Amino acid sequence: MDRMDVSESQSPASPASAMSGQIALEQQQQSPKPKGPKRLLQGLQRISSSPSLVRRTRSYSAGYQRDRKASLSCVSLSSSNQCWGDPSTVTPEAPLIARSNSPSSNAPTPGGARVRVLGTLPNVSQATVPLPPEVRARSHSMLSETAVTATSNETTSKRKIDFWRDLPDEIKMRVLSYLSPKDLVRCSLVSKEWYSMCFDGQLWSRIDATGFYDRISADALLKIIIGAGPFVRDLNLRGCVQLRDKWIAEGERISDRCRNVVNVSLEGCRVDKTAIQFFLLRNARLRHINLSGLTTVTNSAMKIIAQTCAQLETLNVSWCANVDSKGLRRVVQACPQLRDLRAGEIRGFDNEALMLDLFERNTLERLVIHRTDVTDESLKVLVQGKDPEIDVLTDRPIVPPRKLRHLDLHQCGRLTDAGVSSLAHNVPELQALQLSQCTELTDNGIVKVLRTTPQLVHLDMEDLDKVTNTVLQELAQSPCAERLEHLNISFCENISDHGMRPVLRSCPRLRSIDMDNTRISDLSLVEACSLVRRRGGYGTNLPRVGMRIAVFDCIHVTWAGVLEVLSSNVFVPWTVKNKQPIVSVQETTSGSNQDHEDDGETSSPSSSSGSIPASGSASQPRQHHHQPRYYPQEIIQLKCFYGWQMTVDEHTKRVLRGDLAAAHRLDRKWADYMVATEGDATGGVGSRRRRRRVARLLEEDEDDPVTGQRRRRARSGGCVVM
Structure with a gap:
């Protein structure tokens, strides 16, 4: 079919x-x-x-x-x-x-x-x-439920992402490198994995214990050093006295692990003599060595440095009592790249052989030989060499100029003008010169140096009794006047306003002036205020300290000069306060209420002439005028008589946080108080009136209804100081 x-x-x-x-x-x-x-x-x-x-x-x-x-x-x-x-x-x-x-x-x-x-x-x-x-046909709802079930099952079966674990090790190390040593030690307690990461040598290529040396145990610090040994490049153990026993027991192990150190600082550590020598033998790449204050450092250590550290650039052996010029000479002869030598309180700088080696090398940029036995003859050998050729016309030795930029000769009592004068014309790149407490120096030697050092920035002449205003007048006319930033003339009792005022007028970059125990007066403070106002100007940023002045124990500085500094710190000219206000435009929405508000604003008599009236068809933007606050951009931080210092410090704090009104009220109250107390001290007919004024100052002030702070009614009546 x-x-x-x-x-x-x-x-x-x-x-x-x-x-x-x-x-x-x-x-x-x-x-x-x-x-x-x-x-x-x-x-x-x-x-x-x-x-x-x-x-x-x-x-x-x-x-x-x-x-x-x-x-x-x-x-x-x-x-x-x-x-x-x-x-x-x-x-x-x-x-x-x-x-x-x-x-x-x-x-x-x-x-x-x-x-x-x-x-x-x-x-x-x-x-x-x-x-x-x-394969049977399903409805749309059944298909949707099936899809949702399949999606949820797929999401559930999907492996959860562990962001930190999936990161490459290089990125993990990069992230952990931003943590401080203290935070790294804390993070190491999370798990074994974090422990291995936090103590990875890549994170400890620079071990600086200056921030936590007094809060870490010797065992923990030793563990960090041993664990990061091959990676360590900068090792700063300044002040780590707790490692004294560890250096004795584990010194050889530390040296075996740390073989790639470039910069090392053991200042203030109690390190064994053998441990130091073994450490220097194992680190041939050292460039910066700081062994300041270690009595276990001897000439044997200098010999090891000369034999091993051919790339040495900085050596600090100040206050090492067992090091002398013999050990330093070996280092100078074997280290052709030596640029910084700090050897304060080291014996043997009267040895002309060491100075001649430094002259022939001519690589030093910083030489610190304070409190040494350097003499005029040895200093001449350092600068001019031995038996140099003399120019017939200028009567100056014909030698290559020195590369010195910082020279510290303070408290070298055997130096005179003959030795200091040899620096003239031979140190054109000199930026810092410290001659404090060289009591035999006079104006003649210093003036010659000032005329031939156009790069000078720092000049220290503290406690030079024989220096007069002539030095400061020559300084104001010297080529370095435009660059000078730091000046110290404390305990120079022969210096007064005749020398200081020309310096304040000719040196626009001055940042620090120490004038303790000098004969300067309030006129120098007024000149300093003028310099700071001229240089800093006015703006909308908060003030900052532009100059530090110390006038402690200056008998001619009165409270009137201190008040002048305080008033200058809060002074803003009216021309600056009344500048064109800033206009800010805000968008508005159309509506009857908004149009009504705009009409009210435009009809107000206090509105600006530039405002646009609101139309009936569309609303116009609203303009807001607000006056910006202007501040002096630089102020003076003053150190004065201890009885006034608390008021000055509080005034400076208010100015730095931008509260000029509170600072102005403070200096006004202090002026009234000083007028009253200084008048009572002298006595006179108006003593009862002055006592009443002091009592009124001590009463409680009124509450400001706007700010809620306590204030006193403003008085007019002219200047109460001058």
């Missing part, structure tokens, strides 16, 4: 089923034809949607092929017959029976098509075959 007979023998399809089949056919014709597995599933769905397989008008399924190959649309319903070839051999009465227990049930079919094996199902009829649930 062919396919047409089967369809005729069945009952005709209902109109509803025919209509649904027609709609499905139209939808199929409109949509693009699927391919592959989707095509097979579409054919199965169409078959299951029809209640009858014998309807004559039903079209072939999409999976049916007319090239005489087997497909699921031509399966037989007979229990004895199966269709593997021609679809015309299908009988509607034969149900498809699968023998699941057959050994050949999984064998491939002769026609190449896969047949779904059906068992004995109670709901299976001769006209319909139910589809398996995995």
Whole structure:
């Protein structure tokens, strides 16, 4: 029986089923034809949607092929017959029976098509075959729930991202490098992994214990040094006295681990002599060595430095009592790159052989030989050499200029004008000169140096009794006047305003002036205030300290001069205060209320002439005028008589935080108080009136209704000081 007979023998399809089949056919014709597995599933769905397989008008399924190959649309319903070839051999009465227990049930079919094996199902009829649930059509809601479930399962099964663990080790080290040593030690307590990271040698290439040397134990510090030994480049153990026993017991181990140190500072440490020498032998790359104040450093250590550290640039052996010129000479001869030598309180600088070696090397840029036995002859050898050629016209030695930039000769009592004069014309790059407490110096030697040092920035002449105003007058006319920033003339009792005022007028870059125990007066303070106001100007930024002045124990400095400094620190000219106000424009929204507000603003008599009246059609932007606050950009920090110092310090704090009104009230009250107390000290007819004024000053002030702070009524009556 062919396919047409089967369809005729069945009952005709209902109109509803025919209509649904027609709609499905139209939808199929409109949509693009699927391919592959989707095509097979579409054919199965169409078959299951029809209640009858014998309807004559039903079209072939999409999976049916007319090239005489087997497909699921031509399966037989007979229990004895199966269709593997021609679809015309299908009988509607034969149900498809699968023998699941057959050994050949999984064998491939002769026609190449896969047949779904059906068992004995109670709901299976001769006209319909139910589809398996995995290919059965589902509603949109069921599909959405399935998609959401699959997404949630996928998210749950997805591995959680550990940001820190997934980072490369290089980035971890880079992040941890920004932590301080104290924070690194704290982070090491998190876990074993963090412990290994925090004590990695890459993070400890620079060990600087100056910030925590008094709060760390010797064992912890030793552990850090040993752990980071091969990576350490800068080792600063200044003040670590707790390592005294560790240097004795573990000194050789420390030296074996730390072999790549470039900069080392052991100032103030209690290091064993053997440990220092062993450390210097193991570090041939040292360039900067600081052994200041170590009594265990001897000439043997200098010999090791000369033999090992050929790249040495800086050596600090100040206050090393067991080092002399003999050991230093070996270092100077063996280290051609030595630029900084600090040897304060070292014996043997009267030895001309050491000075001659320094002259021939001519690499020093900083020489600190304070409190030594240097003499005029040895200083001349350092600057001019021995038996130099003399120029006939200028009567000066013909020698290469020295590269010295910083020369410290303070408290060298054997120096006189003859030795200091040798510096003239030979140190053109000198920037700092310290000659304090060289009591034999006079104006002649210093003036010659000032005229030939155009780069001078720092000049220290403290406690030179024989220096007069001539030095300061020459300083004001010298080439270095434009660059001078620091001047110390404390305890120079012969210096007064005649020398100091020209300096304040000619040196615009002065930042620090020490004038303790001199004869200067209030006139010098007034000149300093004028210099700071001229140089700093006025602006909207908060003030900063532009000059530091020390006038302690100056008998001619009175409270009037101190008040002048305080008044200058809060002074802002009216021309600066009344500058054009800043106009800020804000957008407004259209509306009746906004228009009403704009009309009120424009009609106000206090509004600016440049305001735009609001129109009825659209609202105009609102303009706000606010006056910026101006401050003096530089002020003077003053150190004066201890009875006035607390008031001066409080006044400076108020100015630095921008509260000029509070600072002005303070200096005004202090002026009234000083007028009253200074008048009472002298006595006179008006003593009762002055006592009443002091009592009024001590009463409680009124409360300011605006700021809520206590203030006193302002008084007018002219200047109460001058």
